[in-house]
Amino acid sequence: MFDLSPLYRSTVGFDRLAQLLDNAGSFEVPAYPPYNIERVGNDEYRVTMAVAGFGQDDITVEVKQNTLTVSGKKADKTEAKTEFLHQGIAQRAFERRFQLADFVQVLGAELDNGLLHIALKREIPEAMKPRTIAVTSGKSEPKVIESKKAA
Structure with missing residues (x-):
């Protein structure tokens, strides 16, 4: 664990960055x-995720308070279950979160x-x-102030 108190003393407005650093070691990243x-x-990015077996109706992409959340869940099919001899394509539900920088x-x-493919762009306001x-x-x-003589 790192002591970030010197960072708090010498910066202004980077509270969110310090919180991210504090939380970085506290969770495991799913694979x-x-x-x-x-x-x-220059200001354009793309997140590409391998989601084989998922259709467009099975995936949800949501942005809320600088967090991009991508989740996938296969719809339950009422058809007869297929018996797999080998199932190498994972179709388990997932949720992946990405912290977005300001103005992304x-x-x-x-x-x-x-x-x-998720297209992102950073657009910094003119101000x-x-x-x-x-x-x-x-x-x-x-x-030089001009003055008039009194008559």
């Missing part, structure tokens, strides 16, 4: 289903050949982008 996270542009938006999700502040000197030219 199913496997996934990739790719950078496809989910653009869409597409299921293609057993792979679920949050860095801006240059002009620096002026402390000395200014004296102002």
Whole structure:
């Protein structure tokens, strides 16, 4: 366990980051289903998950408070159960969570050949982008005030 108190003393507004670091060692990362996270542009990303055996109606993609949750559950079929001699394709229910950075938006999700692709884009509002502040000197030219003579 790491002591993060020096981080709290020297930063402002990074409470969420510190909480993520605190929680990082406290849980096990599930291995199913496997996934990739790719950078496809400067501010564009894609999460690809291998979800073989799941249809588009079996998968739910939800975003809530900077957390992307992908879950899958096979619909119960009323048909006669098939007897497998070997079942290598896992069809168990899953839930995978991803913490999204601030200003990351989910653009869409597409299921293609057993792979679920989720498109993400970071869109920083104009007010949050860095801006240059002009620096002026402390000395200014004296102002000349015109006065009229009294008559």
